[in-house]
Amino acid sequence: MYWSLQDFTAAFVGGCLVGLAIALNYLMFGRLTNISSVFNSLVKFNKQQGFSWKLCFFCGLISLPNLFYWKYGREAEFNDRTFKFFDSDSYAIKHLSLVGWILGGVLVGFGSRMGGGGLGAHGFCGIPRGNMMSLYATMTIMTSAFGLATWRYNHPFFQKGNLITSSLENKLQIFS
Numbered sequence: 270m271y272w273s274l275q276d277f278t279a280a281f282v283g284g285c286l287v288g289l290a291i292a293l294n295y296l297m298f299g300r301l302t303n304i305s306s307v308f309n310s311l312v313k314f315n316k317q318q319g320f321s322w323k324l325c326f327f328c329g330l331i332s333l334p335n336l337f338y339w340k341y342g343r344e345a346e347f348n349d350r351t352f353k354f355f356d357s358d359s360y361a362i363k364h365l366s367l368v369g370w371i372l373g374g375v376l377v378g379f380g381s382r383m384g385g386g387g388l389g390a391h392g393f394c395g396i397p398r399g400n401m402m403s404l405y406a407t408m409t410i411m412t413s414a415f416g417l418a419t420w421r422y423n424h425p426f427f428q429k430g431n432l433i434t435s436s437l438e439n440k441l442q443i444f445s
Contacts, residue, residue, distance in 0.1 A: 279352055291393045303390035304330070305381040384410075 272280075291302040300319070307323045314320070343355045381387040385402070386395070388410045395403020 275350060275352065287389075288393055291389070292397075295394070301390065301394045302326075303386050303394060305378075305387050305390060309382075380410075 294300050294302045300322070307327055310318055310320060310323050311327055338355055341354070343357065344351050344353045346352075377387065381390075384391070384406050386406075388407065391400075391403035391406040391410070396407060
């Protein structure tokens with residue numbers, strides 16, 4: 270993947286905004302912004318550990334990208350530069366698979382639960398607080414992610430046309 274200066278700047282600014290939001294939540298309210306624990310509390314309907322703010326946080330996490338898409342579409346222009354925020358439907362249909370999404374979601378869910386949180390929890394919340402386990406977890410997550418992304422780029426799997434993917438998606442289309 271070759272990023273342009275515009276792509277790098279957008280990723281850098283986005284990462285800084287995420288870090289700033291997590292830092293402000295911790296400094297102002299003393300709360301860690303750990304998406305896996307927020308989701309876990311919502312699924313278990315745990316009202317003892319700040320259910321209302323977690324519900325609002327999760328609803329905002331889901332609705333704001335949709336509102337942004339509704340307002341600007343797939344790309345927006347700022348200061349004579351066009352920023353692409355969402356892939357086209359044809360690109361998504363060609364390059365993504367339902368099996369890959371399901372398998373990825375299950376693996377991330379189990380990994381987050383086993384590791385005491387995901388990359389956001391360890392990278393943005395644990396490392397700044399000096400937690401060595403978070404440093405090791407972040408290094409493990411990033412090494413695994415870079416390795417898997419490199420492997421998938423060089424040896425594509427779970428794409429359209431794959432026998433497993435096509436047969437499962439054909440069966441699921443019956444229900445839609």
